[in-house]
Amino acid sequence: MHQTLTERVISPARNIDGSLRLPGDKSISHRYALLGGLAEGTSRFSNFSTGADPSSSLACVEALGATVVNDGKGNVEVTGVGGTFHAPAGALDCGNSGSTMRMLAGFLAAQSGEFTLIGDESLTRRPMERVRKPLQQMGAEIDLTDGHAPMTIRGRKLHAMDYTTPVPSAQVKSAVLFAGLQAEGVTTVREAVRTRDHSELALRAFGAELTRTVDSVSITGGQKLTAIEAKVPGDMSSAAFFLCAAALFPGSNLIFDDLGLNPTRASLLDVLTALGAHIGVINLEDKASELIGTVQINAPANGLTGTTVSGGLAAQLIDELPVLAAIAPYTQNGIRIRDARELRVKESDRIALVAQNLRAMGAEVEEFEDGLDVPGGQQLHGAEIDAGGDHRIAMAFSVAALRAEGETLIRGAESAAISFPEFFDLLDGVAQR
Ligand SMILES: O=C(O)C1=C[C@@H](OP(=O)(O)O)[C@@H](O)[C@H](O)C1
Ligand SMILES: C=C(OP(=O)(O)O)C(=O)O
Structure with missing residues (x-):
């Protein structure tokens, strides 16, 4: 044939x-890229995913001021912005990656400035209301077109909240936790089914404290992240x-x-x-x-x-x-x-x-x-x-x-x-x- x-x-x-x-886990690689991008210092990752999706997360944090050195063979260094992202030159392209768009939205909801997130044709068809809703409740202003990307985020000073995810989604849980990390007060996310917990584990690895029960996770806002070295x-x-x-x-x-x-x-x-x-x-x-x-x-x-x-x-x-x-x-x-x-x-x-x-x-x-x-x-x-x-x-x-x-x-x-x-x-x- x-x-x-x-x-x-x-x-x-x-x-x-x-x-x-x-090659390294895609979900963990995304979190390391995004948290490393916000953290203070230079994180070094080995066996980082070689997939195009985690590369979209790396490209987005780079556009937001982080420095990324990627040898294309799984060795990635990310020097973070130390808490405040820079204004990007244009729209942030999340490619085909739902993880990038939804989790990044959580970070940007608390950052001052206006950010536009775009994606490919497939990503533009995927539901984004599920992240807009909780992040808006925390105080951010977010525009979508009919529930879909492009997503425009005007970051604000956020207040904490207690949120129960309506669909089992680690991406939604993570978006709220990443917003909660930068909000005032204690943010709790509850879920009926425990979805993948890489964000919780990565937040701890980067130095943030969180508390967990069987079906909830809580994070206190205002904690700083410090760079890590990790093998994915x-x-x-x-x-x-x-x-x-x-x-x-x-x-x-x-x-x-x-x-x-x-x-x-x-x-x-x-x-x-x-x-x-x-x-x-x-x-x-x-x-x-x-x-x-x-x-x-x-x-x-x-x-x-x-x-x-x-x-x-x-x-x-x-x-x-x-x-x-x-x-x-x-x-x-x-x-x-x-x-x-x-x-x-x-x-x-x-x-x-x-x-x-x-x-x-x-x-x-x-x-x-x-x-x-x-x-x-x-x-x-x-x-x-x-x-x-x-x-x-x-x-x-x-x-x-x-x-x-x-x-x-x-x-x-x-x-x-x-x-x-x-x-x-x-x-x-x-x-x-
Ligand atoms: O958090 C993650 O890394 C992911 C969560 C899942 O998506 P949902 O959160 O939409 O269920 C999964 O399908 C996706 O491949 C990766
Ligand atoms: C659904 C997936 O990823 P994402 O939501 O990040 O596009 C996947 O990898 O199967």
Whole structure:
């Protein structure tokens, strides 16, 4: 099959075998970029994500006066502005990154001046009212167009507040915490489902104090941040593609060194174990409060069973759901996903696009407003996949293609670089053909 720069042909694999050390976690990299940009002093990060999204966060803090030195190989130095951002020369371009736009909004809400945040076509379709509302309640003035970017923020002296997030979103929680860091008084964020807590851990690493209960986090305003040195753990959401690929092939053996194992991010290991995969974790270490370790996966001899992902688990696994759905036809009993309507407002409508692409590969699938039913026991065939400009769709279907009959053409494969530019090379390295 012919491929171009934006296309990839994936041929079936016989097995998955090897060991991987993955580039740094995208979520943690964003937080280190933004907090490092505001802090006093020079932060030094190694294994920083090479994805385009964290680069958008770096570019934004640079435009706001921080100095960024990036060797493009994961070593990044950020010299922060020491508490007050400078007026940028123009609009702040968040690219494809929802994390950048929403979390940066939290920082800028308390900074004096007017800031305009823009993004690409996909980001401009994503809901931003969810950050405008709490930040406005704290005192900032924020304009959107019909709930969407461009976002214009006129920063103000903020007052603290007690906020319950209406949707499970670590980005919204983080935006309020970053605003709260600079507000007068104690800001509390409550959430029904504990979403990823990298902001809480990073704030502490940069020297801020916060208090936590099972379902809330509180921060006192007016605390200063000090630069840190940190190694970013390997990205579990990137590992997900390889974990799912390995789980499909009896006889597979894959090892991940220095993988991020933050409990709010590692539920995929439990789900794959419930499906029958054998997973071992050793060498657990606590680095800048983030857990890392070595993970080994072997597939079950008789294939994966089946499961339901719903409730809080769906929220915690939100970025891993496309790849879980993409391997579901190869399980015995299928995978049922519910309570995941947030998937519809990611870089694409991930429920619709997963269903469309599974059908293109010959699978039966039922689409629900908040999820999917993918029956098991189905053999897929190679097809043309439309990634819809969405990195996680491109990578999820590259994994499904490994067990399909015939070759699969992934259109829009370049989008993998949003979170994981190394994906296709690493896949070639571990897929035995
Ligand atoms: O906080 C983060 O780093 C992220 C939170 C999630 O988004 P939401 O906060 O919109 O759920 C996730 O989908 C995204 O990839 C990264
Ligand atoms: C949804 C994602 O990221 P963001 O919201 O930062 O664009 C993602 O990486 O899957």
